[in-house]
Amino acid sequence: MIQIENVSKTFNRKGVTTEALKNVSLDIKEGEIYGIVGFSGAGKSTLLRTINHLTTPTSGEVIVDGKHLSKANSKEIREIKKDIGMIFQHFNLLNSKTVFKNVAMPLILSGTPKEEVEKRVNELLDFVGLKDKAQNYPDELSGGQKQRIGIARALATQPKILLCDEATSALDPETTASILSLLKRVNEEYNITILLITHEMSVVREICDKVAIMENGEVIESGSVFDIFSNPSTRTGVKFVNTVMHSEVPDFVLRLLSDEKKRHIYRLNFIADSAGKPILSQLSKRYDVEASVLFGNITELQRTPFGNLIVEFIGEADEIEKVKAFLTEQEVLYSEVTRNASEY
Known part of the structure; x- marks a missing residue:
């Protein structure tokens, strides 16, 4: 579903060169929940942005559902992006719009007929358990409810891939558990591939199938969650595992x-x-x-x-x-x- 092949990204700002990504390679299969873990500055978010084409790699190749992003034209990129949903750390909801309008926005922008918009939005609000909040505004919701709306909005266009950028780090532990359970349902019921960026190893243990650990722009180890948790091979991997395993x-x-x-x-x-x-x-x-x-x-x-x-x-x-x-x-x-x- 997503192949990342020898991707590097270098930023040059005011004469200072920063290597954000260094020869990163990952293979994310269809239907997987794949976690990418690392401390701040590890390169996680930069890598995520190469997948939805918000950042262009300096070298290497990103392939999404068989399509090479570097070879796609503007129209093809727009079509690829329709298959990618995004969930943000701080929700990114429009406070001036109702919950219904927030979820409907991607459909409205893509020119979906009004009756289809209404049907789809109501289905998604029911799925995330907030159908009764359709006419409320984001400021009237809790953090967990806002993230549920963010998930519903990301699902509006029926994507094949869901990118989650620290989707639970602004939430308390109980709310985090409920959001992770919802993401697991999204994966199982819609067969959506989920790429989850986090610095919380407990999140990875809870729902991920595979995990990659990043440090200084590189993937330093990757594999199944079981293999990484039971036998981490790097010092950074050990530190992350010990935050939840206390080993x-x-x-x-x-x-x-x-x-x-x-x-x-x-x-x-x-x-x-x-x-x-x-x-x-x-x-x-x-x-x-x-x-x-x-x-x-x-x-x-x-x-x-x-x-x-x-x-x-x-x-x-x-x-x-x-x-x-x-x-x-x-x-x-x-x-x-x-x-x-x-x-x-």
């Missing part, structure tokens, strides 16, 4: 490792079926080793159980080697926690 090594464990005594402390990752097995109990019975759980949690990622435990094994080195072989056999990922382990 950092606690200070008291690091203090234990500072003891003169040799301690065998490991991080264990239990995935899917292994998360429900009494593995620690089994290994204590099989081998001359005691297992002491120091820290951990079990959560769910994309409907798959995922457990993260920090465990100390007490026993002779040869018995601990047998334990490690047993963990591998049971498909439990493990890594030794060392003195300098301050992160996931």
